[in-house]
Amino acid sequence: ETGVTQTPRHLVMGMTNKKSLKCEQHLGHNAMYWYKQSAKKPLELMFVYNFKEQTENNSVPSRFSPECPNSSHLFLHLHTLQPEDSALYLCASSQDRDSPLHFGNGTRLTVT
Amino acid sequence: GENVEQHPSTLSVQEGDSAVIKCTYSDSASNYFPWYKQELGKRPQLIIDIRSNVGEKKDQRIAVTLNKTAKHFSLHITETQPEDSAVYFCAASMGSTLGRLYFGRGTQLTVWP
Numbered sequence: 001e002t003g004v005t006q007t008p009r010h011l012v013m014g015m016t017n018k019k020s021l022k023c024e025q026h027l028g029h030n031a032m033y034w035y036k037q038s039a040k041k042p043l044e045l046m047f048v049y050n051f052k053e054q055t056e057n058n059s060v061p062s063r064f065s066p067e068c069p070n071s072s073h074l075f076l077h078l079h080t081l082q083p084e085d086s087a088l089y090l091c092a093s094s095q096d097r098d099s100p101l102h103f104g105n106g107t108r109l110t111v112t
Numbered sequence: 113g114e115n116v117e118q119h120p121s122t123l124s125v126q127e128g129d130s131a132v133i134k135c136t137y138s139d140s141a142s143n144y145f146p147w148y149k150q151e152l153g154k155r156p157q158l159i160i161d162i163r164s165n166v167g168e169k170k171d172q173r174i175a176v177t178l179n180k181t182a183k184h185f186s187l188h189i190t191e192t193q194p195e196d197s198a199v200y201f202c203a204a205s206m207g208s209t210l211g212r213l214y215f216g217r218g219t220q221l222t223v224w225p
Contacts, residue, residue, distance in 0.1 A: 004155075042114065043156075043201065043215035056212065090155065100146060101213070103155040 003027040006091050006104035013081065014112055021076040021107045023091030030096050032074040034066060037088040037106070049074060050096070081111045115139060116204050118216025126224055131192050133219045135202035136184040144205040145178060145185050146213070151198045159200075160187070192223045 004025045013019050025032065034046040048056035049068040063085075065077040074091055088108050092101040118135045125131050137145075143164035148156035162169045162176045162185065169176050173192075178185040185204075189196055199218045206212040 040217065042116065042217050043203075043213075045212060048212060100158050100161060103148075103157070105155045 004091055004093055004102050004104035006089075006107050008107055009105065010108045010110075012110045012112060013078065015081060015083070017081075018077070018079045020078065021089055021091075021109075023074040023076075023104055025072055025074075025091075025093040025102070025104075027093055027095075027102060029093035029099075029102070030071050031094045031099075032068060032071070033092040033094075033101065034074070034076050035090040035092060035103075037090055043090070047076075078109075081109075083111050085109065086111045114217075115214035116202060116216045118202050118219060120219060121217065122220045122222075124222045124224065125192050127192060127194060129192055131189045131196070131221055131223075133187045133200055133202065133221070134184060135186070135204075135216050136182075137204040137214065138183065139204060139206065139214065140183070142204040142206070142214075145176070146203050147176060147187050148201045148203065149198045150201065150218075156201060189221075192221075194223050194225050197221055197223050 007022045031050045033048050036044045036046055046060045047066040063080050067075040088106045090106045091104040094101050116135055116137045123131055146161035147159050149159045150156040160171050160174050160176050162178050164180055167178055173190045175188045199220050201218045202216040203213040
C-alpha cells in the first residue's frame with residue numbers, strides 16, 4: 001500500500017468550477033511535489049515544496065494554486081481550468097531534495 | 113529537443129526473452145538516474161536507480177547501465193514475465209537535485225506468454 005495518498009481518484013469539473021486536489025504522505029518525508037501526466041508526454045514537474053516552503057514553480061499557469069500547510073499535506077487548488085488541463089495529477093514525496101520519489105496513485109482530472 | 117529521450121516507445125517480447133530500453137539525456141550535470149514502472153491505472157513505482165559514480169547496477173532480473181561520457185543509460189530486464197508488462201519511465205536529475213527530474217516519454221512493454 002502506498003505511503004502517499006491522493007484524493008479524489010477521479011474528478012470531473014467544468015471550466016468555471018473551483019476544486020481542490022489533496023495529497024497526504026505518511027512516510028515522514030520533508031519534500032512534496034506535484035507532477036502532471038498527460039498522454040504521450042513526459043511527466044511534468046509543476047511544484048516543489050521543501051519543509052513547507054515552495055522552492056519551485058515550474059512556469060505553471062496561475063489557475064493552478066498549490067498549498068502546503070505542513071510537511072505531510074499538499075493541496076492543488078484548481079480554478080477556471082481549460083480542457084487541455086485534463087490529465088493525471090500525481091503527488092510525490094521524498095525524504096529530502098536528494099532522495100528518490102514516492103508517488104501517490106494520482107487524480108484523474110477531466111475538464112469539460 | 114527534449115531533456116530525456118527514451119526508446120522505443122513500445123516493445124513486445126516473448127516470455128523469457130530479454131527487454132532493453134534506452135535513454136539519452138542532455139544535462140551534463142545530471143547525476144541520478146531512476147527508472148519507474150507504471151502499471152495501468154496505478155502510480156509510478158521506483159524499480160531501480162543509479163548514480164553517476166557507478167557504471168552498472170543489478171537487482172535480480174533488472175539491471176541498469178550508465179555511460180556518462182555518451183550521456184545514455186539503459187534498463188535491462190532478463191527472463192521477462194507477463195507481470196513485467198507496464199509502462200517504464202526513465203528519468204535524469206535536473207543538475208544535482210534528485211527530486212527534480214526530467215522524465216522520458218515512457219516505453220510500453222508487453223510480455224506475451
